[in-house]
Amino acid sequence: MILMDDIIREGHPTLRTKAEEVKFPLTDEAKQLAENMLQYLINSQDPEIADKYDLRSGIGLAANQINSLHRMFALHLKDENGEQLSFVAINPKVVSHSVENTYLTGGEGCLSVDRNVSGYVPRHARVTVKFKTVDGEEKKMRLKGLPAIAFQHELDHLNGIMFYDRINEKNPFAEIPDSKPYE
Ligand SMILES: OCN(O)CCCc1ccccc1
Numbered sequence: 001m002i003l004m005d006d007i008i009r010e011g012h013p014t015l016r017t018k019a020e021e022v023k024f025p026l027t028d029e030a031k032q033l034a035e036n037m038l039q040y041l042i043n044s045q046d047p048e049i050a051d052k053y054d055l056r057s058g059i060g061l062a063a064n065q066i067n068s069l070h071r072m073f074a075l076h077l078k079d080e081n082g083e084q085l086s087f088v089a090i091n092p093k094v095v096s097h098s099v100e101n102t103y104l105t106g107g108e109g110c111l112s113v114d115r116n117v118s119g120y121v122p123r124h125a126r127v128t129v130k131f132k133t134v135d136g137e138e139k140k141m142r143l144k145g146l147p148a149i150a151f152q153h154e155l156d157h158l159n160g161i162m163f164y165d166r167i168n169e170k171n172p173f174a175e176i177p178d179s180k181p182y183e
């Protein structure tokens, strides 16, 4: 099982490296990686398991964060209707997005960042995304709200981008153009 010690922290070069397209059919190693990443998120959101293994709660995890350059990330979170989203996105792409932006009013955090970095992180408010599942099935989804924000946060990791790269350096809380905040 993935533990906090397996999650690399800022300063590790893999967080600044672009992950590589995953070939299908997946190797057993890639399948195991995908399963372990999703299981980490489930474990981290279970108070007993998280407490027992000292896991930081997360709604997403990208392969770079466990020092792997497979182009994949896991998401495990509820959308605003309380629907459980739980999947591993392989070779994910944003195929289109809204003009409108959004940002978490409380800012973002990251399992690979052991400090608070405050400020608004501009994100597309709505995204249409495509990715492959572990079985090689092509998925297309329209996301908004926290799922949209999380998808973009994870996709950034696969491109070596950290959330704070997107915060306005001069004024971290400067107004984001064309945006509606996400509380
Ligand atoms: O990359 C995963 N991660 O470090 C865990 C937190 C993910 C996250 C996603 C959206 C907004 C805030 C935090």
Ligand code: NI
Pocket (backbone or CB within 6 Å): 109, 110, 111, 112, 153, 157
């Ligand atoms: Ni992160």
